Amino acid sequence: MAEKTVKIGLVGFGTVGCGVAKLITEDAGSIEARTGLRLQLACVVDIDTETPRPVKLPDGILTDDINKLLDDNTIHIGVELVGGTDAAKQIQLKLLAAGKDVVTANKALLAEHGNELYKAARESGRCIAFEASCAGGVPIVSGLRTGLSANKITAMYGIVNGTCNYILSSMTGRNEDFSQALAQAQHKGYAEADPTLDITGGDSAHKLAILASIAFGSEIALDDIFVEGIESVSKDDIRYGGEMGYVLKLLAIGQRDTDNRISLRVHPSFIARDNALAGVDGSFNAVSVFGSAVGQVMYYGRGAGMMPTASAVVADIIDVALGNSATTFRHLHLRPRSQTAPLIEKIDNLISRFYIRLMVKDQPGVFAQIGRILAENAISISGIIQHEGRGPDNTVPVVIATHPTRQSKVTAALESLDKLDTICSKPVCIRIVDIPEDKD
Amino acid sequence: MAEKTVKIGLVGFGTVGCGVAKLITEDAGSIEARTGLRLQLACVVDIDTETPRPVKLPDGILTDDINKLLDDNTIHIGVELVGGTDAAKQIQLKLLAAGKDVVTANKALLAEHGNELYKAARESGRCIAFEASCAGGVPIVSGLRTGLSANKITAMYGIVNGTCNYILSSMTGRNEDFSQALAQAQHKGYAEADPTLDITGGDSAHKLAILASIAFGSEIALDDIFVEGIESVSKDDIRYGGEMGYVLKLLAIGQRDTDNRISLRVHPSFIARDNALAGVDGSFNAVSVFGSAVGQVMYYGRGAGMMPTASAVVADIIDVALGNSATTFRHLHLRPRSQTAPLIEKIDNLISRFYIRLMVKDQPGVFAQIGRILAENAISISGIIQHEGRGPDNTVPVVIATHPTRQSKVTAALESLDKLDTICSKPVCIRIVDIPEDKD
Numbered sequence: 001m002a003e004k005t006v007k008i009g010l011v012g013f014g015t016v017g018c019g020v021a022k023l024i025t026e027d028a029g030s031i032e033a034r035t036g037l038r039l040q041l042a043c044v045v046d047i048d049t050e051t052p053r054p055v056k057l058p059d060g061i062l063t064d065d066i067n068k069l070l071d072d073n074t075i076h077i078g079v080e081l082v083g084g085t086d087a088a089k090q091i092q093l094k095l096l097a098a099g100k101d102v103v104t105a106n107k108a109l110l111a112e113h114g115n116e117l118y119k120a121a122r123e124s125g126r127c128i129a130f131e132a133s134c135a136g137g138v139p140i141v142s143g144l145r146t147g148l149s150a151n152k153i154t155a156m157y158g159i160v161n162g163t164c165n166y167i168l169s170s171m172t173g174r175n176e177d178f179s180q181a182l183a184q185a186q187h188k189g190y191a192e193a194d195p196t197l198d199i200t201g202g203d204s205a206h207k208l209a210i211l212a213s214i215a216f217g218s219e220i221a222l223d224d225i226f227v228e229g230i231e232s233v234s235k236d237d238i239r240y241g242g243e244m245g246y247v248l249k250l251l252a253i254g255q256r257d258t259d260n261r262i263s264l265r266v267h268p269s270f271i272a273r274d275n276a277l278a279g280v281d282g283s284f285n286a287v288s289v290f291g292s293a294v295g296q297v298m299y300y301g302r303g304a305g306m307m308p309t310a311s312a313v314v315a316d317i318i319d320v321a322l323g324n325s326a327t328t329f330r331h332l333h334l335r336p337r338s339q340t341a342p343l344i345e346k347i348d349n350l351i352s353r354f355y356i357r358l359m360v361k362d363q364p365g366v367f368a369q370i371g372r373i374l375a376e377n378a379i380s381i382s383g384i385i386q387h388e389g390r391g392p393d394n395t396v397p398v399v400i401a402t403h404p405t406r407q408s409k410v411t412a413a414l415e416s417l418d419k420l421d422t423i424c425s426k427p428v429c430i431r432i433v434d435i436p437e438d439k440d
Numbered sequence: 441m442a443e444k445t446v447k448i449g450l451v452g453f454g455t456v457g458c459g460v461a462k463l464i465t466e467d468a469g470s471i472e473a474r475t476g477l478r479l480q481l482a483c484v485v486d487i488d489t490e491t492p493r494p495v496k497l498p499d500g501i502l503t504d505d506i507n508k509l510l511d512d513n514t515i516h517i518g519v520e521l522v523g524g525t526d527a528a529k530q531i532q533l534k535l536l537a538a539g540k541d542v543v544t545a546n547k548a549l550l551a552e553h554g555n556e557l558y559k560a561a562r563e564s565g566r567c568i569a570f571e572a573s574c575a576g577g578v579p580i581v582s583g584l585r586t587g588l589s590a591n592k593i594t595a596m597y598g599i600v601n602g603t604c605n606y607i608l609s610s611m612t613g614r615n616e617d618f619s620q621a622l623a624q625a626q627h628k629g630y631a632e633a634d635p636t637l638d639i640t641g642g643d644s645a646h647k648l649a650i651l652a653s654i655a656f657g658s659e660i661a662l663d664d665i666f667v668e669g670i671e672s673v674s675k676d677d678i679r680y681g682g683e684m685g686y687v688l689k690l691l692a693i694g695q696r697d698t699d700n701r702i703s704l705r706v707h708p709s710f711i712a713r714d715n716a717l718a719g720v721d722g723s724f725n726a727v728s729v730f731g732s733a734v735g736q737v738m739y740y741g742r743g744a745g746m747m748p749t750a751s752a753v754v755a756d757i758i759d760v761a762l763g764n765s766a767t768t769f770r771h772l773h774l775r776p777r778s779q780t781a782p783l784i785e786k787i788d789n790l791i792s793r794f795y796i797r798l799m800v801k802d803q804p805g806v807f808a809q810i811g812r813i814l815a816e817n818a819i820s821i822s823g824i825i826q827h828e829g830r831g832p833d834n835t836v837p838v839v840i841a842t843h844p845t846r847q848s849k850v851t852a853a854l855e856s857l858d859k860l861d862t863i864c865s866k867p868v869c870i871r872i873v874d875i876p877e878d879k880d
Contacts, residue, residue, distance in 0.1 A: 023590055023733055030592050034657055035771050131587070137734035139587025146586070146764075147571070147579025150463055150754030152470050166880065190880070217474055276740065279719055282880035293463055293751035294577035297741035300716065301734060302878070311733035314590030322771060324586075324764040331475050331762060438742070440606065440630070440722035 003036040006321040009069035009100070011091050012081035013046035013053060013062070016105055016132075019310030020079060022055040024317075031314070037321050039314070043069040066091065070098040077320055079313060080104045089113055096124045101325065103316045105132035105309055108197075111206035115219050118332075127329035129316035134207045135160050135285040137308030138301040139315070144214045144289065145328055151291030153215040155255045157435050160207040162283035162303040163198035164230050164250040166190040168268075169281045171235050172247065178233055190283045190304075200229035201250060201266040208252035208266060214332065215254060215289070216262050218343075226347040228267035237428055240399045241355055244383055246270035247278040251433060263345040269433040270355050277435065288435065296438035350407040353382065353432035356414070359395040361422045369420055370398070377413040379405045395424045401432060443476040446761040449509035449540070451531050452521035453486035453493060453502070456545055456572070459750030460519060462495040464757075471754070477761050479754070483509040506531065510538040517760055519753060520544045529553055536564045541765065543756045545572035545749055548637075551646035555659050558772075567769035569756035574647045575600050575725040577748030578741040579755070584654045584729065585768055591731030593655040595695045597875050600647040602723035602743040603638035604670050604690040606630040608708075609721045611675050612687065618673055630723045630744075640669035641690065641706040648692040648706060654772065655694060655729070656702050658783075666787040668707035677868055680839045681795055684823055686710035687718040691873060703785040709873040710795050717875065728875065736878035790847040793822065793872035796854070799835040801862045809860055810838070817853040819845045835864045841872060 008024065010017055023031075024041045032038050044057055045066045069075060078095035080102060082088045088109045095102050102121065104110070110117065110133055121128045131141045135158070144153065159165050163185055170181035182199070185191035197203045205225045213220040230250050238248050251269040256262050271278050276298055280286040285303025290296055302308035319325040360366045374381065383401040402410070414427050448464065450457055463471075464481045472478050484502045509515060518535035520542060522528045528549045535542050542561065544550070550557065550573055561568045571581045575598070584593070599605050603625060610621035622639070625631035637643045645665045653660040670690050678688050691709040696702050711718050716738055720726040725743025730736055742748035759765040800806045814821065823841040842850070854867050 019733070027590070027592070027732070031590065035589060037771075137731075137737060139583055139737070142582065142587050143579055146759060147582050147755055148751070149475060149758045150467070150471065150751045152467070188880070274719075276716075276719060279714075279716060291577075291751060292467070293459075293747040293754070295742045295745075295748055297577060297579070297739075299737075299739060301737035305735075307733040308735055311588070311590045311731060314733070315587055318589045319586060322767045324767055327762045327764055331477075440628070 004321070005038040005040055006077065006317070007040050007042040007075045008077045008079060008317060009043040009045070009072065009075040010041065010079045010081065011045045011066060011069065012083065013044050013048070014081065015306050016309045016313065017044070017046070017081045018053050018055045019306035020081065020313045021057060023310050023314045025055065025057070031318070035318055035322070037318060039317065042075050043072060045069050066094065070094055075100060077101050077103060077317055079317065080106060081313070085109045085112055089117070092117055092128070093120055096120050096126050099124065099126065101126045101320045102128045103313055103320060104128065104130050105313055107133040107203070107206040107210060111209040111222055114210065114213070121329070127320065127326045129320050129325040129329070130210065131316045132309050132312035134210050135287060136301070136303045136305065137311050138285050138287065138299045138303060139312070140211065140287050140299050141214065143297070143299055144211065145332065148289065148291045148294060148297065151293050153256065153289060153291055155290045155436070156211065156215055156253070156287055157277060157433070158208070158211065158252045158285070158287035159249055159277060159280050160252050160285050160287065160303060161198055161204045161250060162285060163191045163195060164204070165280065165285070166283045167199070168230060168233070168248055168250060171233070172238050172242070175235055175239070177235055178231070199231050201227040204250060204252045204266045208254060208264060211287070212254040212262070212264055216256055218262065220264065224264050224344045226265040226267070230268055233268055234428070236397065237355070237357055237430060240357060240385060240397070241270045241430070243385060244401055245273050246432065247273050248430070249277060253433065261343050261345045263350065265347060265350070268430050270430055271433050271435055275435050275437065290436065290438070348408040348411070351404050352407065353404050353434065354402045354410050355430040355432055356400045356402065357428040358398045358417060358423050359425045360398050361424060362394055362396045363422065366422045369422060370417065373413050373416045377409040379409055379413055393424060444761065445478040445480055446517065446757070447480050447482040447515045448517045448519060448757060449483040449485070449512070449515040450481065450519045450521065451485045451506060451509065452523065453484050453488070454521065455746045456749045456753065457484070457486070457521045458493050458495045459746035460521065460753045461497060463750050463754045465495065465497070471758070475758055475762070477758060479757065482515050483512060485509050506534065510534055515540060517541050517543060517757055519757065520546060521753070525549045525552055529557070532557055532568070533560055536560050536566050539564065539566065541566045541760045542568045543753055543760060544568065544570050545753055547573040547643070547646040547650060551649040551662055554650065554653070561769070567760065567766045569760050569765040569769070570650065571756045572749050572752035574650050575727060576741070576743045576745065577751050578725050578727065578739045578743060579752070580651065580727050580739050581654065583737070583739055584651065585772065588729060588731050588734060588737065591733050593696065593729060593731055595730045595876070596651065596655055596693070596727055597717060597873070598648070598651065598692045598725070598727035599689055599717060599720050600692050600725050600727065600743060601638055601644045601690060602725060603631045603635060604644070605720065605725070606723045607639070608670060608673070608688055608690065611673070612678050612682070615675055615679070617675055618671070639671050641667040644690060644692045644706045648694060648704060651727070652694040652702070652704055656696055658702065660704065664704050664784045666705040666707070670708055673708055674868070676837065677795070677797055677870060680797060680825060680837070681710045681870070683825060684841055685713050686795070686872065687713050688870070689717060693873065701783050701785045703790065705787060705790070708870050710870055711873050711875055715875050715877070730876065730878070788848040788851070791844050792847065793844050793874065794842045794850050795870045795872055796840045796842065797868040798838045798857060798863050799865045800838050801864060802834055802836045803862065806862045809862060810857065813853050813856045817849040819849055819853055833864060
């Protein structure tokens with residue numbers, strides 16, 4: 001017999017909503033056996049009540065009127081799966097005002113308005129649970145908040161966008177162009193018809209904002225994050241980087257230095273082939289976290305999809321129903337932005353290694369010019385590849401890997417290089433990220 | 441200002457005990473900033489109060505009298521880090537009887553007497569938290585209980601013993617003999633002076649018993665687990681397996697079939713080189729879990745060591761202090777053994793693929809004999825390697841990989857093969873484990 005029946009209202013009956021409804025209605029018995037909680041889907045709200053869905057709801061619970069959910073005082077948990085920021089924000093605020101705890105997978109909303117929503121939740125004595133907002137089925141939010149609570153987090157490196165990882169994996173493994181790989185991802189359902197938010201890195205930035213605010217205990221704004229997408233990545237650079245021992249991934253990176261300065265960035269990153277993240281292929285997600293006591297921990301799993309995301313939503317529902325989410329939420333100490341904003345490190349100050357590809361005229365003196373510009377900017381070369389043979393317009397690709405150097409120096413060097421007559425197209429520059437290896 | 445001060449008593453001031461004391465005393469400020477909890481080490485009990493340790497305790501709290509801890513009603517959390525089963529069990533029972541919640545890293549004790557201790561905890565209204573008992577810094581216990589609570593777990597595959605993984609990694613990467621690799625592991629502190637419990641697979645079985653009881657919701661006894669260690673693994677087999685595309689790992693495997701039959705085993709396992717677990721090297725641990733909704737999730741990190749294990753112990757202390765552990769512990773529904781014991785699958789019924797190495801006389805007719813015996817046992821061959829050249833005593837190694845077949849058939853075939861005059865030493869048999877790949 002159930003120790004407790006938990007009535008749930010769901011707003012948004014799309015893909016993830018259907019997954020959540022499916023889990024709650026079809027697996028209620030086994031969830032009850034494991035947790036003692038009888039989950040009961042009491043109300044499902046969507047503007048579209050007609051389109052058939054791949055799940056059978058109990059009779060009479062589907063409605064387009066959110067007030068039916070808000071006014072039902074026997075429903076203590078509201079799940080917002082509408083997506084987007086405007087309507088979803090109003091829905092969450094209404095759920096909180098109606099005395100319901102909120103479970104959500106909405107990363108865009110939390111990244112943009114999380115602090116306002118968390119404040120509203122605190123003021124109404126409720127909580128917001130959002131495991132599903134970051135990396136779908138990968139339990140990274142609870143990992144950071146609970147599993148690593150004894151640690152000061154020094155860095156995290158995440159592959160948190162399945163669309164980009166699928167595209168880059170295809171470009172790497174099958175030598176496809178970006179456009180081919182994107183089309184294939186769309187065909188297979190791993191990319192949206194409008195993939196902009198994914199391929200520009202915006203979605204990864206949303207997730208990084210949420211994860212970094214937990215990991216570093218600071219309110220993070222999207223503006224704090226430097227973002228570069230994968231739209232202009234070419235398969236040639238993936239191949240040349242591969243020759244140097246690197247694999248290209250879109251990484252979301254959060255680092256805190258010993259002065260508590262926080263650096264946050266999303267960009268295409270060459271990482272060593274033998275790093276664990278290099279083996280994360282296709283639509284999978286993974287996050288490597290470095291803690292002061294635990295060293296390196298990695299979480300790996302499906303970052304999206306109906307059932308993996310629903311798994312995280314229902315885990316949150318269970319956690320809320322047990323009362324644990326409320327405790328964790330109360331103890332999520334975020335320092336106010338006023339105190340932490342000056343501690344965000346600017347991208348210009350980033351120290352990194354860089355991969356630079358120049359398409360140069362195949363004539364004497366070019367290397368001397370390049371060498372002079374790099375030297376003037378105090379950039380030291382760690383490796384060069386120039387294959388024999390010619391590219392289009394009598395140009396050849398020269399690929400340079402640098403030793404660690406400051407971003408601003410590289411930016412300046414690239415500007416000078418771009419002005420040379422002997423360099424025939426805009427220089428390509430990709431950061432090489434040396435993820436610290438916690439090894440024996 | 442701290443919302444709550446939490447006084448902690450520690451029993452056992454060895455390596456992990458020192459790590460816990462270090463974290464609590466040195467990181468109290470940052471833990472308070474993150475959680476609102478002020479952790480205070482109030483009493484440390486050890487029979488040895490003289491040997492200098494690498495941590496400075498507050499004056500007067502180190503004692504050899506456990507009653508000082510038991511009688512202090514301001515201490516609500518007792519941490520048992522004594523290890524072993526007899527004394528530790530009495531200590532935990534005393535802590536519970538004195539009204540304290542228990543945090544422990546003691547896998548042997550929980551694997552052997554967990555059910556008795558959990559019962560005692562429930563009866564006294566307390567909880568036992570044991571994240572640190574399995575895979576050190578890898579947050580797999582909370583992962584199974586919280587992150588994957590919406591899932592029916594169908595299988596888990598774990599590298600949960602750092603000593604064995606270190607030894608097998610050395611044998612693989614540096615072509616070392618078992619004894620060389622063991623000596624090196626001892627030299628580097630990754631193996632105990634008496635490594636028996638690790639290399640026989642016993643320690644992995646302890647962890648599997650704990651993890652499987654959570655994953656499958658059943659009381660698991662150590663006897664339910666089939667265990668084979670790595671003591672007799674030879675580098676030749678690692679090499680031949682490598683030629684076939686496999687990497688050798690000591691895996692702890694728990695599987696539940698559609699009839700709810702549970703199969704539990706620890707043994708050397710050849711796994712595909714491109715599986716994520718194959719890349720887990722040295723003393724690291726990792727567990728791949730398959731959930732009905734989430735698909736594959738993997739957790740990776742340091743499985744042992746002072747600070748990684750302390751990280752898990754202190755995470756549990758925080759969870760207990762917040763009250764979450766008590767809730768989770770109450771809702772850990774284990775079906776009584778009487779109901780689940782018949783559902784444990786015997787190893788004889790295991791369907792697996794097998795790697796078999798035979799040292800055969802290099803003469804005509806041998807292959808025919810081997811082929812006949814395999815055929816009589818309905819064992820189908822998926823691959824054979826026989827290199828040219830001779831081994832000792834005019835023998836050559838013949839390496840066979842089989843298609844999936846029943847363990848009992850292979851056992852019978854090995855007995856028949858062993859009786860052949862043309863086979864000169866005991867056949868070597870290692871299971872090939874096809875970990876399901878959750879791929880795009």
